[in-house]
Amino acid sequence: MRILVMASRRIASRQSGYDLRVAHLCAHLPAEAHLAVIPLEDETDGPVGITVDPLFASIEVLTAFPPGRERARRYLRTSNDHYMQLSRPGRFAAARDRLREIVTEKEITHVVVFGVALAELAVTLEGVTTVLDVCDSGVLTSERALSGSAHPSHGVQLWKDRLALRRKKATEGSLPDRFDVVVTISEPDTRAIERLHGSRGVVRTIPNGVDDAFLAPLPEPGTRHGVVFWGNLGFAPNRDALWFFLNEIWEPHLRDAGVELCVVGPNAPSWLAELAAHEPLIVLTGYVEDLRSAVAPYPVMINPMRTGSGLKNKVLEAFGMGVVVVSTRLGVEAIPEVRDGASLMTAEGPGAFADAIRTVLKDPELAAELRAGAHRLVEEHYRWDAVGRQWADLFAAESSGTERAGR
Template identity: 25%
Template sequence: MSERPRVLFLTSELPYPPHQGMAIRAYNLLAGLRERFRVHLYSLSSSPEATQHAAALREICERVEVMPAPVRTRARRALSLLTTRLPDMALRAYSPAFGQAVLRALAESEYAILHVESIEMAPYALAALGAGLPQRPRIVFDDLNAEYLLQKRAFETDLRRPRRWVGAAYSLVQWRRLARYERRICRLADCVVAVSEWDRDALARLAPSANIAVVPNGIDAAHYVNYSLTDAAPIADVPGPKLVFTGKMDFRPNVDAMCWFADDILPQIQAQIPDAHLYIVGQRPSPAVQALGSRPGVTVTGFVPDVRPYIAAADVYIVPMRMGGGTRLKVLEAMT
């Protein structure tokens, strides 16, 4: 029997625990790939628990390599507006040391596929294409959103409010840059993976020659169905209707959703139902989201080890998204 081919799988953060968007998708792709491939995972991480998480991933990956995630300050992001034509997402996860490790792995071992999970990891695919490797792997680019449209929607949303015009200007620049960059990687990849037919069509409009396949998002339904309301501490016994939103709270579409909902919608609800309470559940809340926690009837939890207690205890699960793309894994979680 011939040896199973190798896949080098790149992620911008360790896909463990599989509790949020990218991690859920990447973890399940890895679990599926191992049936036919020898999977090597190279990942960036800033988590203090990276060693433990990498050990858990070795149960489904033959090899796991983790390197520190780069840190980009606001000042560096602002400077890049003037010093490069690349979009911010092309710089967000770029680490020269990580890039060297990827090229070294590709030179030392034969890989059938280089899989890049998200546009943040596209620079490493482009570097591999230009490295003159004796045996170039096929490039698979998993585009988690039609990113250029996400920025277009952010621009259109911010443009409606004069106090957000600086953000609108930033989104306009990023939209134009992302359209060029996303078109380039879609054209060069051997296969582009979209999460929905809508995203496939959006990417096809951007890069008509791209080879695009759809691999829909999904969740482990049993993980949610088997969760009992009796386990739904710490908010199950809190009086009053509970509104719950979950997600990474430094992700701009989530930040916009909560700020807009808290400003424009929640006061109308509380005028009719004074004890209605909003729970914003998710790691790394931005300063704007943290500030919402000082308002009456709003709790910002920050990181929680398990979102299921909050979903199970919710009277209403809300998804007031005004920008973004892809598919909403949070909706699948709440519906299960």
């Protein structure tokens, strides 16, 4: 067995959920592996914390797709199955031909694709077993964004969003027919694709794990009268979650009680930066090298997610670090082992969410129970070694012919 891994960006940043998932899952591939990077965005300088060179026998970066004007005929597509080919046929052909050469040169038997965006290139490779890691369902994310958001789209933008959703549905529904194995990061994402395909049992679920750096013995709990949120603030569901928390929970229910809010992460929107500039109870740190030190003073992590899909890495990290999580149910839907009142607090409406925060802040015994329960949960179920074994089992099952997920 020889494996070709296809990724849509250089794998380097610990701030990228995509990079972390690719790096950790590839560390558990059961055979010689080669990496082909097909950049779908212009590369920008950013924090580097992952080195994947030891994981691969070779690494090749193909020509990026972003430069140049896209062909207008891409607007005529009814799905995203051929978007790259329609928009930049020359670049698509060059990437396809080079990938075919790599398959021949390296005697590749299995191709692993991270992300739906590269699916149309992967299906052109013949004589190989194909594994697609969808990660999050784009359909599920888009459906939730359209059904309810702090900033819903209108007019022409709403029409564009609905058209984009229709294309995503057509593509995701066909994935189990086009790949030998299809994997997602959570059961809700798996069910979304199976619903679109019309069959059950054709998609596998393999969650993310948590880095060992977050699994040290529990530190002392934070003592500040406040809460913390972290993540990439350029991610739309994170921005929506913070907008909801600040405007509907913190301002009417917690501000007068002096509850602080610390927000950690890059790409803060302008409205948040302006608010933090004149509000002493709001601390905006930007990107930090040491997340543990930045969040340690705070006893509660908020996860007020209302949109998006997939598994929230920050929840697993908080569990490992002993920061009590107060979350919406959607924010932890991908972690079936969680129990309200045993490993975290869940709440839906603004008032209930604020009450849950106040309860944890004023009850150290409850907080201690939640910290211990959450830490046990992540230790038992979400270490990368345990997740990696599930990933390796995909290839063992496929090779032995005892199990096939998909076609």
